[in-house]
Amino acid sequence: MRPKTHFTALFEAQVIVMALSGMTVTAIAGLIHETDTRIWKLLGKAVDEARDAADYSDVVRVGIDDTARRRGQSYISIMANLDCQRAVAITQGRDKGALGRLCAELKEHGGDRTKVLEVTRDMALRHTRWGAAPRCPRPHRAWIASMWCSS
Template identity: 35%
Template sequence: MFAEEIFALGLGLTPPWKVMSQHLDTEDTPTKLMLEIGAERGVLYPCPKCGSACKAHDFKEYTWRHLNFFQHHCYLTARVPRIDCLEHGIRRVEVPWAREGSRFTLLFEQVVMSLVREMPVNAVARHVEVTDKRLWRIVRHYVSKAIAALDLKSLKAVGLDETASKRGHNYITVFIDLDRTEKPVIFATPGKGKEGLAKFCSFIEAHGGHPDNVIEVVCDMSPAFLSAIEKEFKAAKVTVDWFHVVQLFTKAVDDVRKLEAKQTKLPEHTRWTVLKGGEKGRTDGQKNALLELV
């Protein structure tokens, strides 16, 4: 089996496409494997609209970055034809290894999207040796595609919270569908408070849902959130999430401990003795302190 046939199998090429030639450039840095993809002269290509077999009208050469071949950067080059369809006129043929408008193969984009779920885009850019600006285009394409397909007709229970996106007072508010077991995040917006709730309501309506269908909202005790929820989600009941309830109780217990410590001498290790839950193991010192307190 020739090298071109092996590469064609690896790329999953189907007729009329095949690997015409391959060249490993070891003089450049990083080293590059160049694969030329083409078809036999005179073959017919499917119309991207109707699939009819059509003759090539003209050609234009494109190059796509592919997954590395061992340590070598790999690029696919092909002269992609425009066909002259009787019904749809002159149109550029769609290649099976890349989406329209992208200069990366589908497999390369798949790896990028897997990596950006686990690490920052800048880190992925360094790893694959592509600028982060180009990777952001990939991310935005697939995120926009996923958002466009989002159906919120059955949205009934929502959880929301703000989180810092970077140092300083820079926040984003994240919304999740509490009934989803996988990929629960459905919306995120810069800022916090009532503006974020208003944007989320518009987003729900744009995706087939309605704020009046939401019957439960889980959030913290932020006055801005609570007033906005009352305004935007008129049918919803508010549930304060357990983290913030526990946080309040913990602070109250610690405040009482501090007050008593000013009035009487408390055993050593008292702070964590009273703050630790019963399910967490206490040290011997904390156990002794608990015995003294009771």
């Protein structure tokens, strides 16, 4: 049974479809004559439910990067599943502990860093203790999986 909510389940699904199609929250709110605050709350709830149900046990290829809105602003670090092009983990900062926090979030959703065979990373080397992973033949990539998150 659904908890008490302002919208019906079908209406919420339509709003989510509009957001996934690329519409901005402001555009959605204007189209359905609702406040953007309610739309953000609805989308936040949908994201939380999806994150709780996420299963990353099949993740074997990841990409890791950091980004900021503007120069001098706070950063976030992102881990993405390269096979399905979806974010797996996001954490505040790009400090030395960012990789560990990303790995912890992966593990929290059933992922196992030792099963990761390929890592593409565009983070500055100063953020990791062991530096860049060396180029190595495919059979030895398990070594990378065991090292890339050890911080």
